[in-house]
Amino acid sequence: MxxxxxxxxxxxxxxxxxxxxxxxxxxxxxxxxxxxxxxxxxxxxxxxxxxxxxxxxxxxxxxxxxxxxxxxxxxxxxxxxxxxxxxxxxxxxxxxxxxxxxxxxxxxxxxxxxxxxxxxxxxxxxxxxxxxxxxxxxxxxxxxxxxxxxxxxxxxGINNEHKYTVNKKNIIPGKWYPLSLNKGHENVVLSTGTSLKWVMNNIERFKNKDIFTLPIWGMSEKKKQRSIASKFSSIITVEDHLYDCGFGSWLIESLQISGTNRKIQSLALPIETTNMVSSEENILKKMKTYN
Amino acid sequence: MSNKVIKKLANKIRLDLLKMIFNSKSSHIASCLSIVDLLAVLYGKKIIKFNPNKPYLSDRDIFILSKGHAAAALYAVLANVGYFSKRKLLEYGSDNSNFMAHASHKVPGVEFSTGSLGHGLPIACGLAVAKKRKKLSNYIYVINSDGEMAEGSNWEAILFASHHKLDNLILIIDYNKLQSFDSVENTLGIEPMKDKFLSFGWNVYEIDGHNYKSIEQVLLTCKSSKGKPKCIIANTLKGKGISFMENKVEWHYKNPNKIEFDQAVKELIL
Known part of the structure; x- marks a missing residue:
């Protein structure tokens, strides 16, 4: 990268x-x-x-x-x-x-x-x-x-030399981008950052789910999330970051601000990983689901 | 502008900031008073190239008050040289005003907001590099406090400025020897300050920071010397101009009561 x-x-x-x-x-x-x-x-x-x-x-x-x-x-x-x-x-x-x-x-x-x-x-x-x-x-x-x-x-990311997504000409902050392999499922995975590589390496975990990326986000992009999220039945966020104050909690806050209660699970790193010294692959094996 | 007129300007600034701090019941009056004469010469003698009618003209020198807690002194000098009406100074420290008690870039003529120490000099390094890369001949001036020199970020910038020969950068240290809790000497001794700057590759000058002639002369020398960044160690008196505030630690925070205010006004009007 x-x-x-x-x-x-x-x-x-x-x-x-x-x-x-x-x-x-x-x-x-x-x-x-x-x-x-x-x-x-x-x-x-x-x-x-x-x-x-x-x-x-x-x-x-x-x-x-x-x-x-x-x-x-x-x-x-x-x-x-x-x-x-x-x-x-x-x-x-x-x-x-x-x-x-x-x-x-x-x-x-x-x-x-x-x-x-x-x-x-x-x-x-x-x-x-x-x-x-x-x-x-x-x-x-x-x-x-x-x-x-x-x-x-x-x-x-440091170990990610892949091309999973299509070229986007004029990217829009706050917007979710589908992967081309998506089939129109109502249950989706939303990844940001280089954790997309982990999603693709573990794609069997996400059968019957579409994969989206959110490449540009931040405090100013929270308001847009309600209308996007409302299109889906369930959302699993993925990040190579601690759950606390991370990407999944940003999305939950975004939807709470707008009053939407949608089923969101987050896959993120647990606190135990702060004591791990190992390869990226091994540390990411500890990814935990937060409901 | 003669030194007599500069003296009058300095006195007006002192009176203005006294009223601002008294009305808003805010702190740092002594920190403001120690830099008034430096500011009066910088702006009054037009050592700094500025135009109050066009504050953001690209061909201007840039001044950063890194010791942002002395904002009242900066706002007062800016009002006195025409950036905005002196009536605006009455807003100082009031709710929802841009004239906050630490330097605010929302006030015309204030280039950067400060208030956390150790930011002004590193920013000035970026400005100095930009002016050089764009082949502009403007100068960047910064006033740091002496206690502020304990911030490590300053020393990162001091290394950087000499390595890159930022001779368009002029740092003035308000060396009033007192910080918020005690003397500099008792807190974290900075001496020998001159030797420190010399060994870091700067040109260093020591002056009486209340002598208008010395201030003007050293600034003109700094502007004409090439090849190195310049540091002026300005020996000052914290609280200068109001006798009972001079060289007293408590006036870093203390706000004058009505009796003290009246006495201070009397001293400044005399």
């Missing part, structure tokens, strides 16, 4: 002269392409994520659309207040990019497990959360974000 991200960002930056990439001393053998094309719109700020995020706010206030790029929790939790005060409150076009969303860096340990990041980024009123499920969605959400520069979070 990260290579697709950099390649596509580089392509977009050829036309869009405002795109600026900051990296927090990560991206070896990945980000060089952008750096070589656009040395004037690239900076490695060093291992200093608080500074990186505030620098992004400063650059953005001068007209750039800034991407801050780092791993797991470093561009989010480490600099949460800079995101809140400097980017979100000033409504500046900064896209925070995290590589290794979920447990893609499973064996590297808890410091590298981004399993509470939705919870943090969901609390930012102006932020859109872009969590692509595959390579096609990486391109689609980037197209949207660069056409609509705004505070945003782009969560990339």
């Amino acid at each position: 990260r290579r697709t991200f950099i390649n596509h960002l580089t392509e977009l930056a050829k036309e869009n002269k405002n795109i600026f990439l900051l990296v927090g001393d990560v991206g070896y053998n990945v980000v060089e392409k952008f750096k070589n094309y656009f040395p004037d719109r690239f900076l490695n700020v060093g291992v200093a994520e608080q500074n990186m995020t505030s620098i992004a706010a400063g650059l953005a206030s001068e007209g750039y659309h800034v991407f801050t790029y780092s791993i797991a929790n470093f561009p989010t939790f480490r600099c949460a207040e800079q995101i809140r005060n400097d980017v979100d409150y000033h409504n500046l076009p900064v896209t925070v990019v995290s590589v290794g969303g979920g447990v893609g860096y499973g064996n590297l340990g808890y410091s590298h497990h981004a399993i509470q990041d939705y919870g943090l980024m969901r609390m930012m009123p102006n932020f859109k959360i872009a969590s692509p499920g595959d390579l096609n969605e990486v391109k689609s959400v980037l197209n949207y974000l660069t056409k609509n520069p705004q505070p945003s979070y782009l969560r990339l």
Whole structure:
């Protein structure tokens, strides 16, 4: 996903002269392409994520659309207040990019497990959360974000080089997108982010259900959910994130706000996984159903 | 503008902020008073390139008050140089007003909202890079408090600014030696501050932060010197201008009562 991200960002930056990439001393053998094309719109700020995020706010206030790029929790939790005060409150076009969303860096340990990041980024009123499920969605959400520069979070998986979804020309935030294999079932699975890979690897669990993705969501997209959800009899949300403050609970809150009581189950990571150091595949075996 | 006129401007700012803080029963009066003379020179002598009629003109210098708790001083100077009517200052600290008690970007002339310390200098680094990349010759000014220098994010920015030779960045440290609870020395000693900045690769200047001539001269020197970011350590007196507030920790938070207010007005009018 990260290579697709950099390649596509580089392509977009050829036309869009405002795109600026900051990296927090990560991206070896990945980000060089952008750096070589656009040395004037690239900076490695060093291992200093608080500074990186505030620098992004400063650059953005001068007209750039800034991407801050780092791993797991470093561009989010480490600099949460800079995101809140400097980017979100000033409504500046900064896209925070995290590589290794979920447990893609499973064996590297808890410091590298981004399993509470939705919870943090969901609390930012102006932020859109872009969590692509595959390579096609990486391109689609980037197209949207660069056409609509705004505070945003782009969560990339590390072990997902698949194409499950169809290309979407003009992606709409808050909208659910069906997979082409869907048969028109009333019972559906709604996945966001790279957990789509887990859904596809466990597709036998979801017989007689259609699969949807929700690639762009966030606080501002809650109101749209009622009319979409009302079309289905039951919904199972899927995320590679702790259940608490995650994607499933966002959907439940969204429907509660609008007064809809719909049967929702959530598949998410239980608390026990915070003590696991293992491969992504093994950690995701612990996915638990929350009713 | 002569230094006599700057003195009058500084006095007006002090009177304005005193009234604002007294009326709203808010804190940080001493933190405001220590930077008034710096602000009076920056804006009164037009060291900062600004146009109150076109506050968002792209060809402008940018000022960030990183010690956002001194917002009353900033609002007062902005009103006195024409960004908005002085009547607006009466809104300070009242319900639903943009003139909140920490610097707010919703007030014309305030570039960034601050209030949590350690944000202004890193933002200024981004602005300074942007100006350089766009080949604009504007300067970025930041005022930090001395206690604020304990925030680690400042030191990330101090490293960054010298590495990238951000000579369009001018940091002024309001070195009044007192923070909210005790002296800086007793809390987390910062000395030798000058040596710290020198070793980080900055140009450093030490001045009396209440001497108009020194303030003007050092700012002009900063603007003309090339190759390094600049730090001005401005030795100031917390509470400057109101005798019973000077160099007293409690006036970081305390709000003057009517008797104290009247006495302060008398001192400022004399």
